[in-house]
Amino acid sequence: MKEVPSLYNWAGGQASLEKLTEVFYDKVLKDELLEPVFRNMSPEHTKHVAHFIAEVFGGPKLYTDQDHGSHSNMVAHHVGKSLTEVQRKQWIKLLLDSADEIGLVDDxxxxxxxxxxxxxxxxxxxxxxxxxxxxxxxxxxxPKWGWGETGGPYQK
Ligand code: HEM
Structure with missing residues:
Protein backbone atom coordinates (compact mmCIF):
# COMPACT_ATOMS: atom_id res chain seq x y z
CA MET A 1 0.00 0.00 0.00
CA LYS A 2 1.51 3.32 -1.06
CA GLU A 3 1.71 6.15 1.46
CA VAL A 4 -1.24 8.56 1.15
CA PRO A 5 -0.02 12.08 0.33
CA SER A 6 -1.83 15.05 1.85
CA LEU A 7 -3.94 17.23 -0.45
CA TYR A 8 -1.48 19.99 0.51
CA ASN A 9 1.52 18.12 -0.91
CA TRP A 10 -0.42 16.92 -3.94
CA ALA A 11 -1.45 20.51 -4.72
CA GLY A 12 2.17 21.64 -4.73
CA GLY A 13 2.49 22.99 -1.19
CA GLN A 14 2.48 26.54 0.13
CA ALA A 15 3.73 28.33 -2.99
CA SER A 16 1.00 26.79 -5.09
CA LEU A 17 -1.83 27.65 -2.67
CA GLU A 18 -0.55 31.19 -2.19
CA LYS A 19 -0.43 31.68 -5.96
CA LEU A 20 -4.01 30.37 -6.14
CA THR A 21 -5.35 32.90 -3.63
CA GLU A 22 -3.32 35.78 -5.14
CA VAL A 23 -4.78 35.20 -8.61
CA PHE A 24 -8.21 34.60 -7.08
CA TYR A 25 -8.41 37.86 -5.08
CA ASP A 26 -7.13 39.81 -8.11
CA LYS A 27 -10.19 38.52 -9.94
CA VAL A 28 -12.46 39.15 -6.94
CA LEU A 29 -11.46 42.82 -6.79
CA LYS A 30 -12.36 43.23 -10.47
CA ASP A 31 -15.68 41.44 -10.09
CA GLU A 32 -18.93 43.40 -9.95
CA LEU A 33 -20.62 40.97 -7.54
CA LEU A 34 -17.72 40.35 -5.18
CA GLU A 35 -15.73 43.58 -5.12
CA PRO A 36 -18.18 45.27 -2.71
CA VAL A 37 -17.86 42.30 -0.32
CA PHE A 38 -14.06 42.29 -0.26
CA ARG A 39 -13.09 45.93 -0.84
CA ASN A 40 -12.14 46.43 2.84
CA MET A 41 -10.24 43.18 3.28
CA SER A 42 -6.93 43.36 5.11
CA PRO A 43 -3.66 43.34 3.14
CA GLU A 44 -2.97 39.96 4.78
CA HIS A 45 -6.27 38.44 3.69
CA THR A 46 -4.93 36.63 0.59
CA LYS A 47 -2.12 34.99 2.53
CA HIS A 48 -4.32 34.10 5.50
CA VAL A 49 -6.83 32.28 3.31
CA ALA A 50 -3.97 30.34 1.62
CA HIS A 51 -2.60 29.45 5.08
CA PHE A 52 -6.05 28.36 6.25
CA ILE A 53 -6.66 26.07 3.27
CA ALA A 54 -3.10 24.71 3.46
CA GLU A 55 -3.62 23.74 7.10
CA VAL A 56 -7.00 22.11 6.40
CA PHE A 57 -5.35 20.16 3.55
CA GLY A 58 -2.72 18.68 5.87
CA GLY A 59 0.03 21.29 5.52
CA PRO A 60 1.92 23.19 8.23
CA LYS A 61 -0.12 25.03 10.86
CA LEU A 62 0.65 28.53 9.64
CA TYR A 63 -2.88 29.85 10.12
CA THR A 64 -2.93 28.64 13.73
CA ASP A 65 0.66 29.37 14.72
CA GLN A 66 1.75 32.30 12.56
CA ASP A 67 -1.51 34.15 11.90
CA HIS A 68 -2.88 33.49 15.43
CA GLY A 69 -6.00 32.12 13.74
CA SER A 70 -8.32 29.24 14.60
CA HIS A 71 -11.46 27.74 13.10
CA SER A 72 -13.48 30.02 15.35
CA ASN A 73 -11.48 33.05 14.27
CA MET A 74 -11.98 32.25 10.58
CA VAL A 75 -15.74 31.78 11.10
CA ALA A 76 -15.85 35.11 12.98
CA HIS A 77 -14.79 36.88 9.77
CA HIS A 78 -18.03 35.70 8.11
CA VAL A 79 -20.50 36.18 10.99
CA GLY A 80 -23.05 38.94 10.35
CA LYS A 81 -21.90 39.62 6.76
CA SER A 82 -25.24 38.49 5.16
CA LEU A 83 -23.51 36.85 2.20
CA THR A 84 -25.74 35.46 -0.56
CA GLU A 85 -25.94 32.29 -2.61
CA VAL A 86 -25.31 34.33 -5.77
CA GLN A 87 -22.07 35.67 -4.27
CA ARG A 88 -21.09 32.17 -3.13
CA LYS A 89 -21.52 30.72 -6.63
CA GLN A 90 -19.41 33.49 -8.11
CA TRP A 91 -16.78 32.97 -5.39
CA ILE A 92 -16.53 29.26 -6.33
CA LYS A 93 -16.42 30.04 -10.05
CA LEU A 94 -13.58 32.54 -9.72
CA LEU A 95 -11.62 30.21 -7.45
CA LEU A 96 -11.91 27.31 -9.91
CA ASP A 97 -11.03 29.62 -12.84
CA SER A 98 -7.94 30.66 -10.87
CA ALA A 99 -7.00 27.01 -10.24
CA ASP A 100 -7.05 26.37 -14.00
CA GLU A 101 -5.20 29.60 -14.75
CA ILE A 102 -2.25 28.77 -12.47
CA GLY A 103 -2.15 25.15 -13.70
CA LEU A 104 -3.07 23.63 -10.34
CA VAL A 105 -3.04 19.81 -10.51
CA ASP A 106 -6.17 18.79 -12.36
CA ASP A 107 -6.51 15.05 -11.96
CA PRO A 143 -11.26 21.27 10.01
CA LYS A 144 -9.36 18.58 8.09
CA TRP A 145 -9.96 17.55 4.50
CA GLY A 146 -8.75 14.46 2.64
CA TRP A 147 -9.28 12.50 -0.56
CA GLY A 148 -12.83 11.27 0.24
CA GLU A 149 -14.53 8.39 -1.56
CA THR A 150 -12.62 8.70 -4.81
CA GLY A 151 -9.40 7.71 -3.11
CA GLY A 152 -6.50 9.18 -4.98
CA PRO A 153 -4.37 9.07 -8.09
CA TYR A 154 -1.52 8.02 -5.78
CA GLN A 155 -3.09 4.52 -5.88
CA LYS A 156 -2.45 4.10 -9.62
C1 HEM B 1 -13.94 27.32 1.80
C2 HEM B 1 -14.47 28.54 1.86
C3 HEM B 1 -13.87 29.71 2.57
C4 HEM B 1 -12.70 29.80 3.31
C5 HEM B 1 -11.67 28.72 3.62
C6 HEM B 1 -12.61 31.18 3.77
C7 HEM B 1 -11.59 31.65 4.56
C8 HEM B 1 -11.53 32.91 5.10
C9 HEM B 1 -10.52 33.38 6.03
C10 HEM B 1 -9.34 32.54 6.54
C11 HEM B 1 -10.81 34.66 6.33
C12 HEM B 1 -10.01 35.57 7.27
C13 HEM B 1 -8.92 36.28 6.51
C14 HEM B 1 -8.01 37.12 7.39
O1 HEM B 1 -7.58 36.63 8.46
O2 HEM B 1 -7.69 38.26 7.01
C15 HEM B 1 -12.00 35.02 5.60
C16 HEM B 1 -12.61 36.27 5.63
C17 HEM B 1 -13.68 36.62 4.82
N1 HEM B 1 -14.35 35.82 3.94
FE1 HEM B 1 -14.06 33.87 3.66
N2 HEM B 1 -13.69 31.89 3.31
C18 HEM B 1 -14.48 31.04 2.57
C19 HEM B 1 -15.64 31.36 1.89
C20 HEM B 1 -16.11 32.64 1.72
C21 HEM B 1 -17.18 33.02 0.82
C22 HEM B 1 -17.95 32.05 -0.08
C23 HEM B 1 -17.33 34.37 0.93
C24 HEM B 1 -18.26 35.32 0.22
C25 HEM B 1 -18.90 35.06 -0.91
C26 HEM B 1 -16.38 34.83 1.93
C27 HEM B 1 -16.24 36.13 2.37
C28 HEM B 1 -15.33 36.57 3.32
C29 HEM B 1 -15.28 37.93 3.82
C30 HEM B 1 -16.18 39.08 3.37
C31 HEM B 1 -14.23 37.97 4.76
C32 HEM B 1 -13.77 39.20 5.57
C33 HEM B 1 -12.95 40.09 4.67
C34 HEM B 1 -12.49 41.34 5.40
O3 HEM B 1 -11.58 41.23 6.26
O4 HEM B 1 -13.04 42.41 5.11
N3 HEM B 1 -15.65 33.76 2.37
N4 HEM B 1 -12.41 33.95 4.85
Whole structure:
Protein backbone atom coordinates (compact mmCIF):
# COMPACT_ATOMS: atom_id res chain seq x y z
CA MET A 1 0.00 0.00 0.00
CA LYS A 2 1.51 3.32 -1.06
CA GLU A 3 1.71 6.15 1.46
CA VAL A 4 -1.24 8.56 1.15
CA PRO A 5 -0.02 12.08 0.33
CA SER A 6 -1.83 15.05 1.85
CA LEU A 7 -3.94 17.23 -0.45
CA TYR A 8 -1.48 19.99 0.51
CA ASN A 9 1.52 18.12 -0.91
CA TRP A 10 -0.42 16.92 -3.94
CA ALA A 11 -1.45 20.51 -4.72
CA GLY A 12 2.17 21.64 -4.73
CA GLY A 13 2.49 22.99 -1.19
CA GLN A 14 2.48 26.54 0.13
CA ALA A 15 3.73 28.33 -2.99
CA SER A 16 1.00 26.79 -5.09
CA LEU A 17 -1.83 27.65 -2.67
CA GLU A 18 -0.55 31.19 -2.19
CA LYS A 19 -0.43 31.68 -5.96
CA LEU A 20 -4.01 30.37 -6.14
CA THR A 21 -5.35 32.90 -3.63
CA GLU A 22 -3.32 35.78 -5.14
CA VAL A 23 -4.78 35.20 -8.61
CA PHE A 24 -8.21 34.60 -7.08
CA TYR A 25 -8.41 37.86 -5.08
CA ASP A 26 -7.13 39.81 -8.11
CA LYS A 27 -10.19 38.52 -9.94
CA VAL A 28 -12.46 39.15 -6.94
CA LEU A 29 -11.46 42.82 -6.79
CA LYS A 30 -12.36 43.23 -10.47
CA ASP A 31 -15.68 41.44 -10.09
CA GLU A 32 -18.93 43.40 -9.95
CA LEU A 33 -20.62 40.97 -7.54
CA LEU A 34 -17.72 40.35 -5.18
CA GLU A 35 -15.73 43.58 -5.12
CA PRO A 36 -18.18 45.27 -2.71
CA VAL A 37 -17.86 42.30 -0.32
CA PHE A 38 -14.06 42.29 -0.26
CA ARG A 39 -13.09 45.93 -0.84
CA ASN A 40 -12.14 46.43 2.84
CA MET A 41 -10.24 43.18 3.28
CA SER A 42 -6.93 43.36 5.11
CA PRO A 43 -3.66 43.34 3.14
CA GLU A 44 -2.97 39.96 4.78
CA HIS A 45 -6.27 38.44 3.69
CA THR A 46 -4.93 36.63 0.59
CA LYS A 47 -2.12 34.99 2.53
CA HIS A 48 -4.32 34.10 5.50
CA VAL A 49 -6.83 32.28 3.31
CA ALA A 50 -3.97 30.34 1.62
CA HIS A 51 -2.60 29.45 5.08
CA PHE A 52 -6.05 28.36 6.25
CA ILE A 53 -6.66 26.07 3.27
CA ALA A 54 -3.10 24.71 3.46
CA GLU A 55 -3.62 23.74 7.10
CA VAL A 56 -7.00 22.11 6.40
CA PHE A 57 -5.35 20.16 3.55
CA GLY A 58 -2.72 18.68 5.87
CA GLY A 59 0.03 21.29 5.52
CA PRO A 60 1.92 23.19 8.23
CA LYS A 61 -0.12 25.03 10.86
CA LEU A 62 0.65 28.53 9.64
CA TYR A 63 -2.88 29.85 10.12
CA THR A 64 -2.93 28.64 13.73
CA ASP A 65 0.66 29.37 14.72
CA GLN A 66 1.75 32.30 12.56
CA ASP A 67 -1.51 34.15 11.90
CA HIS A 68 -2.88 33.49 15.43
CA GLY A 69 -6.00 32.12 13.74
CA SER A 70 -8.32 29.24 14.60
CA HIS A 71 -11.46 27.74 13.10
CA SER A 72 -13.48 30.02 15.35
CA ASN A 73 -11.48 33.05 14.27
CA MET A 74 -11.98 32.25 10.58
CA VAL A 75 -15.74 31.78 11.10
CA ALA A 76 -15.85 35.11 12.98
CA HIS A 77 -14.79 36.88 9.77
CA HIS A 78 -18.03 35.70 8.11
CA VAL A 79 -20.50 36.18 10.99
CA GLY A 80 -23.05 38.94 10.35
CA LYS A 81 -21.90 39.62 6.76
CA SER A 82 -25.24 38.49 5.16
CA LEU A 83 -23.51 36.85 2.20
CA THR A 84 -25.74 35.46 -0.56
CA GLU A 85 -25.94 32.29 -2.61
CA VAL A 86 -25.31 34.33 -5.77
CA GLN A 87 -22.07 35.67 -4.27
CA ARG A 88 -21.09 32.17 -3.13
CA LYS A 89 -21.52 30.72 -6.63
CA GLN A 90 -19.41 33.49 -8.11
CA TRP A 91 -16.78 32.97 -5.39
CA ILE A 92 -16.53 29.26 -6.33
CA LYS A 93 -16.42 30.04 -10.05
CA LEU A 94 -13.58 32.54 -9.72
CA LEU A 95 -11.62 30.21 -7.45
CA LEU A 96 -11.91 27.31 -9.91
CA ASP A 97 -11.03 29.62 -12.84
CA SER A 98 -7.94 30.66 -10.87
CA ALA A 99 -7.00 27.01 -10.24
CA ASP A 100 -7.05 26.37 -14.00
CA GLU A 101 -5.20 29.60 -14.75
CA ILE A 102 -2.25 28.77 -12.47
CA GLY A 103 -2.15 25.15 -13.70
CA LEU A 104 -3.07 23.63 -10.34
CA VAL A 105 -3.04 19.81 -10.51
CA ASP A 106 -6.17 18.79 -12.36
CA ASP A 107 -6.51 15.05 -11.96
CA UNK A 108 -10.16 14.08 -11.34
CA UNK A 109 -9.51 12.85 -7.81
CA UNK A 110 -7.75 16.00 -6.56
CA UNK A 111 -10.28 18.31 -8.22
CA UNK A 112 -13.12 16.30 -6.70
CA UNK A 113 -11.59 16.72 -3.23
CA UNK A 114 -10.99 20.44 -3.87
CA UNK A 115 -14.53 21.12 -5.10
CA UNK A 116 -15.95 19.08 -2.19
CA UNK A 117 -14.07 21.23 0.27
CA UNK A 118 -14.96 24.50 -1.44
CA UNK A 119 -18.66 23.57 -1.56
CA UNK A 120 -18.64 22.60 2.12
CA UNK A 121 -16.64 25.58 3.31
CA UNK A 122 -18.43 28.16 1.19
CA UNK A 123 -21.90 26.92 2.18
CA UNK A 124 -20.89 27.12 5.85
CA UNK A 125 -19.54 30.63 5.25
CA UNK A 126 -22.94 31.71 3.85
CA UNK A 127 -24.82 30.05 6.74
CA UNK A 128 -22.52 31.61 9.34
CA UNK A 129 -22.86 35.00 7.68
CA UNK A 130 -26.62 34.97 8.45
CA UNK A 131 -25.97 34.70 12.20
CA UNK A 132 -24.73 37.26 14.68
CA UNK A 133 -23.22 34.76 17.12
CA UNK A 134 -20.21 32.65 16.27
CA UNK A 135 -21.32 28.99 16.46
CA UNK A 136 -17.71 27.73 16.71
CA UNK A 137 -15.97 27.89 20.10
CA UNK A 138 -12.36 29.08 20.35
CA UNK A 139 -11.20 25.60 21.46
CA UNK A 140 -12.72 23.79 18.44
CA UNK A 141 -10.08 22.16 16.19
CA UNK A 142 -9.33 23.25 12.64
CA PRO A 143 -11.26 21.27 10.01
CA LYS A 144 -9.36 18.58 8.09
CA TRP A 145 -9.96 17.55 4.50
CA GLY A 146 -8.75 14.46 2.64
CA TRP A 147 -9.28 12.50 -0.56
CA GLY A 148 -12.83 11.27 0.24
CA GLU A 149 -14.53 8.39 -1.56
CA THR A 150 -12.62 8.70 -4.81
CA GLY A 151 -9.40 7.71 -3.11
CA GLY A 152 -6.50 9.18 -4.98
CA PRO A 153 -4.37 9.07 -8.09
CA TYR A 154 -1.52 8.02 -5.78
CA GLN A 155 -3.09 4.52 -5.88
CA LYS A 156 -2.45 4.10 -9.62
C1 HEM B 1 -13.94 27.32 1.80
C2 HEM B 1 -14.47 28.54 1.86
C3 HEM B 1 -13.87 29.71 2.57
C4 HEM B 1 -12.70 29.80 3.31
C5 HEM B 1 -11.67 28.72 3.62
C6 HEM B 1 -12.61 31.18 3.77
C7 HEM B 1 -11.59 31.65 4.56
C8 HEM B 1 -11.53 32.91 5.10
C9 HEM B 1 -10.52 33.38 6.03
C10 HEM B 1 -9.34 32.54 6.54
C11 HEM B 1 -10.81 34.66 6.33
C12 HEM B 1 -10.01 35.57 7.27
C13 HEM B 1 -8.92 36.28 6.51
C14 HEM B 1 -8.01 37.12 7.39
O1 HEM B 1 -7.58 36.63 8.46
O2 HEM B 1 -7.69 38.26 7.01
C15 HEM B 1 -12.00 35.02 5.60
C16 HEM B 1 -12.61 36.27 5.63
C17 HEM B 1 -13.68 36.62 4.82
N1 HEM B 1 -14.35 35.82 3.94
FE1 HEM B 1 -14.06 33.87 3.66
N2 HEM B 1 -13.69 31.89 3.31
C18 HEM B 1 -14.48 31.04 2.57
C19 HEM B 1 -15.64 31.36 1.89
C20 HEM B 1 -16.11 32.64 1.72
C21 HEM B 1 -17.18 33.02 0.82
C22 HEM B 1 -17.95 32.05 -0.08
C23 HEM B 1 -17.33 34.37 0.93
C24 HEM B 1 -18.26 35.32 0.22
C25 HEM B 1 -18.90 35.06 -0.91
C26 HEM B 1 -16.38 34.83 1.93
C27 HEM B 1 -16.24 36.13 2.37
C28 HEM B 1 -15.33 36.57 3.32
C29 HEM B 1 -15.28 37.93 3.82
C30 HEM B 1 -16.18 39.08 3.37
C31 HEM B 1 -14.23 37.97 4.76
C32 HEM B 1 -13.77 39.20 5.57
C33 HEM B 1 -12.95 40.09 4.67
C34 HEM B 1 -12.49 41.34 5.40
O3 HEM B 1 -11.58 41.23 6.26
O4 HEM B 1 -13.04 42.41 5.11
N3 HEM B 1 -15.65 33.76 2.37
N4 HEM B 1 -12.41 33.95 4.85
Missing amino acids: PEFRSALVGYLEWGSRLAILNSQTTENPIGESEPM
